[in-house]
Amino acid sequence: MKPSTTRLAVGFAALCLAAGQLASAKSTPPLAYGDTQVIAAGDSDAVIAEKAAKVLPRENQKAWMRLENTFFLHFGPNTFRGLEWGDGREDPAIFNPTALDAEQWVRSMKEAGGRMIILVAKHHDGLNLWPTRYSEHSVAASPWRGGKGNLVREVADAARKYGLKLGIYLSPADLWQLKTNPKNPNPLYGNGSTKRPSVIPTDPARFQSDPSQGRAATPGFARYSYTVDDYNRYFLNQLYELLTEYGPVQEVWFDGANPDPSVQEAYDYTAWYDLIRKLQPGAIIFGKGPDARWVGNESGVGRKTEWSVIPLPTAPQNFNWPDMQDEDLGSRAKLVPGSHLWWYPAEVNTSILYGWFWHPKKRVKTASDLIDFYYQSVGRNGNYLLNLPPDTRGLIPENQLASLRLMAQVIRETFANNLAAGATLSADTSAKGHEPGSAIDGNLDSWWAAAPGHKQVTLILTLPKAKTFDVVSLQEAVDHRGQRIEAFAVDIWDGSAWKQMDAQTTIGHKRLLRWNEPVTSDRIRIRITSSRLEPSLAEIGLFKQAEIVQPPVISERSLDGVVTLNSSNGLKIVYTTDGSVPTLQSPVYSGPLALEQGGTVSAACVAEDGRLGMLASRRFAGFRPKGWKLVGSSQDNAAIDSNSATVWHAKNGTLPASMTVDMGRALRIGGFSYLPSSDASGAVDSYSLETSTDGRNWTTVIANDRFGNIANDPALQEVTFAPVTARYFRFTALKLAKGQVAGIAEISVLPSDPAK
Numbered sequence: 001m002k003p004s005t006t007r008l009a010v011g012f013a014a015l016c017l018a019a020g021q022l023a024s025a026k027s028t029p030p031l032a033y034g035d036t037q038v039i040a041a042g043d044s045d046a047v048i049a050e051k052a053a054k055v056l057p058r059e060n061q062k063a064w065m066r067l068e069n070t071f072f073l074h075f076g077p078n079t080f081r082g083l084e085w086g087d088g089r090e091d092p093a094i095f096n097p098t099a100l101d102a103e104q105w106v107r108s109m110k111e112a113g114g115r116m117i118i119l120v121a122k123h124h125d126g127l128n129l130w131p132t133r134y135s136e137h138s139v140a141a142s143p144w145r146g147g148k149g150n151l152v153r154e155v156a157d158a159a160r161k162y163g164l165k166l167g168i169y170l171s172p173a174d175l176w177q178l179k180t181n182p183k184n185p186n187p188l189y190g191n192g193s194t195k196r197p198s199v200i201p202t203d204p205a206r207f208q209s210d211p212s213q214g215r216a217a218t219p220g221f222a223r224y225s226y227t228v229d230d231y232n233r234y235f236l237n238q239l240y241e242l243l244t245e246y247g248p249v250q251e252v253w254f255d256g257a258n259p260d261p262s263v264q265e266a267y268d269y270t271a272w273y274d275l276i277r278k279l280q281p282g283a284i285i286f287g288k289g290p291d292a293r294w295v296g297n298e299s300g301v302g303r304k305t306e307w308s309v310i311p312l313p314t315a316p317q318n319f320n321w322p323d324m325q326d327e328d329l330g331s332r333a334k335l336v337p338g339s340h341l342w343w344y345p346a347e348v349n350t351s352i353l354y355g356w357f358w359h360p361k362k363r364v365k366t367a368s369d370l371i372d373f374y375y376q377s378v379g380r381n382g383n384y385l386l387n388l389p390p391d392t393r394g395l396i397p398e399n400q401l402a403s404l405r406l407m408a409q410v411i412r413e414t415f416a417n418n419l420a421a422g423a424t425l426s427a428d429t430s431a432k433g434h435e436p437g438s439a440i441d442g443n444l445d446s447w448w449a450a451a452p453g454h455k456q457v458t459l460i461l462t463l464p465k466a467k468t469f470d471v472v473s474l475q476e477a478v479d480h481r482g483q484r485i486e487a488f489a490v491d492i493w494d495g496s497a498w499k500q501m502d503a504q505t506t507i508g509h510k511r512l513l514r515w516n517e518p519v520t521s522d523r524i525r526i527r528i529t530s531s532r533l534e535p536s537l538a539e540i541g542l543f544k545q546a547e548i549v550q551p552p553v554i555s556e557r558s559l560d561g562v563v564t565l566n567s568s569n570g571l572k573i574v575y576t577t578d579g580s581v582p583t584l585q586s587p588v589y590s591g592p593l594a595l596e597q598g599g600t601v602s603a604a605c606v607a608e609d610g611r612l613g614m615l616a617s618r619r620f621a622g623f624r625p626k627g628w629k630l631v632g633s634s635q636d637n638a639a640i641d642s643n644s645a646t647v648w649h650a651k652n653g654t655l656p657a658s659m660t661v662d663m664g665r666a667l668r669i670g671g672f673s674y675l676p677s678s679d680a681s682g683a684v685d686s687y688s689l690e691t692s693t694d695g696r697n698w699t700t701v702i703a704n705d706r707f708g709n710i711a712n713d714p715a716l717q718e719v720t721f722a723p724v725t726a727r728y729f730r731f732t733a734l735k736l737a738k739g740q741v742a743g744i745a746e747i748s749v750l751p752s753d754p755a756k
Contacts, residue, residue, distance in 0.1 A: 033482070036316060037341040048335050053484045053533035055309045057343045061291060062479045064250070064284045065345060065509045066444070067165065068378045070116040071109040072349060072387035073155070076123050078357040080392055082720075085259050085708030086125030088175025089183045092141035095127065100144070100394025102151070106158040108396055109388065112408035116250055118167030118385065119155045121242060124259050126176025133204045133215075134237050137176045137184070156246040167251035168242050170235075172267050172288070173258045177231060180263060190263035193230040200224050200236045200275065207233070218244035224275060232268040236275055243279040252276050254288040256323055257709065269320075288321050292347050295382055296325035298712045300350030300373030302380035303327060305505040308346070308483050311339035332486075332532075345509070348377035351387035352400050354619075354715035358389040360579065361718055363600065363619040364399045366551055367406035374411055379512030381483075399602070402581045402615055406548070413546035418442075419467045420542045426462070429454040431534065439537040447477035449536040450528075457535060461524040461542075470518040472502070473541035474511045474526070480536075483508045487530040493523035507537075518544060549613025552589075552603045559642050561596035561624030565589045567605050571613075575603035584612060596624050597751045621673035621718055622748025623663070631660040631695065631728065639744040647677045650733070650742040656688075657742040658732040663749070666693060666727045670752030671720035674707070674731070675745045680714035682743025683707075686735035689719075691726035699724065704734060711737035723752035 031037075035058050037051035057065065077090040109117055122128050128138035129151040139149050152168075159166045175181060177189035199214030200223065206213045211233055217223045221244045226236060243249055269288065276285055284291040293310075295302050307330025312319050319340075328334060335341070350373055353362040370386065377384035388404070391397050425436035427448060434449035436459060450457045472490055476483055489503040490513060502513045524542065528535045552573045555564045565573050573589040574582045579600035593601065598620045605613040625640040639648035640661060650657035669691070676683035689702040701721045710717065729749055733742035 039339045041337045049532040055341045067115040071114045074356045074389045095142040097394030102154040102158040110162040116165035120169040124173045126174040165250035169253040188230040190265040198233045201240045226271045249280045251284040253286045295346040295348045301376045302348045302382040306381040310344040346382040348382040349385040358391045367403045367614045370407035381508030399581045410546045418541045423463045427459045444538045447536045447538040450534040455531040457528045459526045463522045466522040468520045469542040470515045471543040472513040475539040477536040477538040484532045489527045491525040492521040549607045551614040551616035554618040557620045559626040562592045571605040627664040648744045653740040660730040668752045669749040670723040671750035674717045676714040680738045682739040683737045684733040685737035688732045690730040692728040
């Protein structure tokens with residue numbers, strides 16, 4: 001049968017269409033790498049994945065990610081007042097450290113492997129820790145250094161001496177400048193001023209009368225013009241001073257906190273960012289900014305799946321950079337049409353104390369805690385930012401340094417010897433010019449890559465001989481190929497078969513796998529089971545954790561006020577109960593410790609060779625609650641049972657919500673303690689406290705006060721007041737920081753100071 005003319009025409013048309021599509025495909029250029037990609041409505045899943053894989057970090061981010069280990073330093077009026085958040089009404093005279101030594105701070109950080117210090121130059125209270133030209137509320141009004149001190153200068157000089165980068169924290173919230181602050185005769189924050197053309201730096205003498213008049217620029221820098229209100233002009237001038245007078249600045253840190261949201265002030269972030277880019281173009285703008293994000297907690301823990309490529313709902317220049325606390329920020333499910341894909345890596349912050357500012361009763365986290373934070377931050381594709389708060393002398397105290405030194409020793413010794421050195425690496429596929437050996441050459445700027453079209457790959461690391469290890473380090477070539485790997489597994493050869501040891505999701509700049517028990521093998525297999533595009537690895541490492549003496553276990557305090565210590569390996573334990581660091585000369589534990597009125601237990605095991613091991617420390621606040629009971633119908637004693645794992649909850653979400661406690665006898669008290677649940681659910685923000693001797697007549701000792709930053713840092717709170725005698729106390733939650741129903745894990749009252 002002859003084909004019909006119609007069939008021939010259709011066949012020819014189909015052939016032409018196919019040829020045209022092929023020609024079009026061949027002429028379509030490959031997707032270029034860039035600092036942003038936009039997902040279009042018609043993009044296929046494959047195109048979306050390719051776009052996400054081809055977002056690269058910007059130059060300032062590349063340098064920042066390689067810092068890995070950085071330090072925070074909170075110091076100011078709060079240090080001297082025992083607060084987390086000041087109120088802006090502090091007299092600058094309170095700031096008078098007697099032995100301040102910025103070199104001690106920076107040297108300690110350097111010895112701990114730190115590469116940058118971020119100094120809090122102004123916290124929410126508004127006291128400027130440098131002699132700014134634009135406010136009398138600064139260290140120039142304090143007695144420190146005879147009014148001639150400049151903390152930013154001293155830290156910048158110390159950082160330069162010891163080779164650390166310098167970062168600056170400048171709080172946008174400023175309670176000194178708050179329009180409702182009766183202590184400030186000319187407040188700028190929320191004062192309703194109009195936006196006016198302003199030259200930065202502004203002539204201080206004409207700051208409000210004629211801000212178009214500037215002062216001389218810092219040598220090497222220019223002057224700039226913005227149209228802003230009074231407070232934004234003030235903030236821009238502060239940025240100008242800090243970013244032009246103290247040398248290179250690696251990071252500018254903006255906090256999102258606002259201690260008094262009742263006063264409205266619109267921050268001109270666009271002007272701030274523009275000025276920072278002009279003055280310090282290499283600086284990372286953190287937090288409320290486009291370069292690095294808060295991981296979402298203050299616990300030192302990054303996500304197990306941590307993407308650096310984040311989809312934004314709008315173009316970066318139009319985005320307002322809110323806190324990102326969702327568990328999933330960048331999976332394929334989040335990559336939807338209209339998204340602007342942007343490199344936005346995580347910074348993981350926490351404090352060595354349970355709180356940001358020093359207080360003598362705040363507990364120090366152990367070296368074991370700090371090591372865990374390292375693996376859960378640097379080891380989860382983030383930068384580690386650890387706060388070290390000096391005391392009122394202006395020195396980082398020994399109990400902090402003891403934990404810091406031991407952490408640094410363990411990290412240093414663990415990663416000093418890469419057991420993969422001398423090994424050979426093979427892969428079942430490799431791109432030309434990116435052979436497997438590039439992933440074990442110690443160079444992050446060379447890398448192995450899979451051949452085009454291969455997204456599931458197996459690599460085998462063969463050692464010259466069997467070695468014992470318990471840490472595996474993997475790093476993608478993020479600077480050059482972005483972040484691609486979505487899932488992988490690590491196996492070892494046990495002599496007869498492959499045994500899976502671990503399976504995880506993202507890698508990014510660095511992923512550290514730490515195992516509970518070491519393994520011995522001469523072969524390690526890495527299986528990349530899912531990748532957005534052909535995967536790459538810049539470095540593979542094997543390490544053995546340094547041998548350390550684990551800390552003893554400190555029990556909860558019983559209702560009788562007794563605390564016990566336990567060493568799992570039967571080693572001798574030395575301890576103190578006054579918060580000091582135990583030494584080999586400290587008392588040796590031989591039986592239960594009586595802490596009826598509270599105290600801080602610090603303890604360490606002594607190794608058989610005489611070495612002092614990791615420190616354990618635990619704060620027990622207030623009187624033991626034996627015989628205490630709640631007044632009223634509630635029989636829920638969870639808040640007074642000496643068990644921090646149980647939590648008392650108010651009956652409903654109505655505020656105010658009160659708890660009344662009968663202590664069974666009259667006590668002389670000078671404060672109270674409050675512990676929220678570990679996840680801050682139901683944490684109280686504002687509260688009142690009343691006392692009574694008979695349960696009928698009440699005295700208000702605290703009418704309305706608040707716990708600072710408790711939602712992000714649900715640590716033990718201790719509040720003091722003038723001593724009173726009481727048998728009953730009533731705690732009332734006025735406002736919650738998190739959740740809908742008030743919660744209390746533990747509450748107690750503090751003994752009065754005998755001197756009072």
